Amino acid sequence: MKICIIGTGYVGLVSGACFADLGNLVWCVDNNEEKIELLNNGEVPFFEPGLEELVNKNFSSNRLKFTSNLKLAVSNSDIIFICVGTPTSKKSHSADLSNVFQVASKITKHINKFKIIVTKSTVPVTTGDKIEQLISKKKRKGLFEVISNPEFLREGEAIRDFRFPDRIIIGSNNKKVTKKLRSLYDPLIKKGAEFFSTNRRGAELIKYAANAFLATKISYINELANLCEKTGVNIEDVSLGIGSDKRIGSRFLRAGPAYGGSCFPKDTRAVTVTGDLFKTDLSIIKSVIKSNEKRRILLTERVKKILSNKIKNKKIAFLGVTFKPNTDDMRESSSLLMIPFLLKRGAIISYYDPSGEKKEFSKLINLSFCHNVYDACKNVDLVIIHTEWEEFKALDFKKLYKKKKFKIYDMRNLYSAEVMKKKGFKYYSIGR
Numbered sequence: 001m002k003i004c005i006i007g008t009g010y011v012g013l014v015s016g017a018c019f020a021d022l023g024n025l026v027w028c029v030d031n032n033e034e035k036i037e038l039l040n041n042g043e044v045p046f047f048e049p050g051l052e053e054l055v056n057k058n059f060s061s062n063r064l065k066f067t068s069n070l071k072l073a074v075s076n077s078d079i080i081f082i083c084v085g086t087p088t089s090k091k092s093h094s095a096d097l098s099n100v101f102q103v104a105s106k107i108t109k110h111i112n113k114f115k116i117i118v119t120k121s122t123v124p125v126t127t128g129d130k131i132e133q134l135i136s137k138k139k140r141k142g143l144f145e146v147i148s149n150p151e152f153l154r155e156g157e158a159i160r161d162f163r164f165p166d167r168i169i170i171g172s173n174n175k176k177v178t179k180k181l182r183s184l185y186d187p188l189i190k191k192g193a194e195f196f197s198t199n200r201r202g203a204e205l206i207k208y209a210a211n212a213f214l215a216t217k218i219s220y221i222n223e224l225a226n227l228c229e230k231t232g233v234n235i236e237d238v239s240l241g242i243g244s245d246k247r248i249g250s251r252f253l254r255a256g257p258a259y260g261g262s263c264f265p266k267d268t269r270a271v272t273v274t275g276d277l278f279k280t281d282l283s284i285i286k287s288v289i290k291s292n293e294k295r296r297i298l299l300t301e302r303v304k305k306i307l308s309n310k311i312k313n314k315k316i317a318f319l320g321v322t323f324k325p326n327t328d329d330m331r332e333s334s335s336l337l338m339i340p341f342l343l344k345r346g347a348i349i350s351y352y353d354p355s356g357e358k359k360e361f362s363k364l365i366n367l368s369f370c371h372n373v374y375d376a377c378k379n380v381d382l383v384i385i386h387t388e389w390e391e392f393k394a395l396d397f398k399k400l401y402k403k404k405k406f407k408i409y410d411m412r413n414l415y416s417a418e419v420m421k422k423k424g425f426k427y428y429s430i431g432r
């Protein structure tokens with residue numbers, strides 16, 4: 001099939017490369033010309049395991065093309081995916097849809113024959129209706145169809161999630177178009193992905209409902225971890241104990257820092273705004289948002305306590321600063337609050353993250369980036385394991401000690417509390 005993908009961020013670029021890999025002809029469009037030039041030179045503008053190889057493989061075989069010429073890409077495609085960002089609006093907590101509508105009106109100009117326009121960007125329920133109204137002003141109905149096909153891929157696991165999704169959701173009010181989209185996904189359905197079709201608004205809401213539910217699971221286990229710390233219960237036993245009940249399910253029950261990333265925080269906020277707009281109080285999701293905000297402060301307070309309330313001149317090492325491993329993404333990461341908080345109170349911080357130095361921290365004083373774990377942990381008072389990168393899972397703490405013994409705050413429960421205690425480490429973790 002001939003496909004056009006608009007937006008070469010995580011969702012757009014991963015989807016484009018994966019669709020091309022399934023044998024389709026894919027045009028990826030972005031108005032950022034520098035980005036397009038980079039991609040045409042075989043470079044991927046962000047870190048996602050396996051993506052660069054996949055992009056280059058399909059680029060070389062001419063199935064994947066990059067351009068900033070929207071007209072060229074749209075007029076040569078049958079299916080157009082809108083994959084631009086929908087960040088939290090600057091004015092309210094709703095999703096900022098300006099990119100989506102801008103793209104939709106630009107596409108309108110180049111509709112030369114029947115086109116299926118698909119929103120893959122996460123958009124509030126009724127956005128598809130608005131896009132349809134916008135295009136209808138210039139093009140007759142029957143020349144296009146607007147449908148919703150939400151993406152559930154996780155950063156760091158994006159290619160696997162695309163290739164082996166649990167389900168594919170198509171939201172459309174047109175059966176013929178649903179059939180066409182289903183055939184695009186046929187290779188994945190044959191491998192076991194469930195296919196589910198609903199109306200357009202249904203698919204839009206499913207995306208928010210999924211993200212808000214997962215965020216709820218995490219906040220739920222995080223709050224229980226607080227109780228575990230006070231009652232001498234191990235949160236991991238609780239996760240196992242409840243997760244083995246199939247009605248609950250074991251995934252997304254790992255206690256840790258506040259959840260972050262580009263989706264959970266923004267989507268939970270946006271869906272409560274939609275709720276309010278439709279006079280429906282989504283009170284559970286609202287408390288999840290509050291609980292997550294509180295968590296960022298709570299864990300920082302715990303750091304203070306571990307350091308016996310004396311932060312001034314204390315040397316702290318952060319291992320990992322991204323919101324999760326296998327990504328270079330810093331969006332809504334807990335470290336963005338923790339590090340400035342501790343610096344303000346006089347701490348001296350070193351950090352190491354396998355995805356490299358972070359521009360978000362470039363203006364902070366008394367903060368230094370180190371190129372490995374060993375340098376970061378040299379002569380510190382406290383080591384904080386903030387992100388569960390693979391290389392932090394089997395550290396030789398005795399070797400890291402060198403001249404000075406430090407405390408360890410493992411925010412991802414990577415080590416056994418019992419073993420660490422037996423070995424004589426001053427080890428603190430989450431919910432145990």
Ligand code: UDX
Nearest residue numbers: 151152153154155252253254256259260261263323324
């Ligand atoms: C998420 C959804 O999983 C994905 O389906 C959607 O399309 C986009 O948002 P992503 O933001 O890439 O994906 O990350 P995810 O792996 O879901 O983790 C989000 C946050 O939750 C991270 O901060 C992570 O550390 C945290 N988390 C996740 C936990 O604290 N505990 C868990 O058990 C799982």
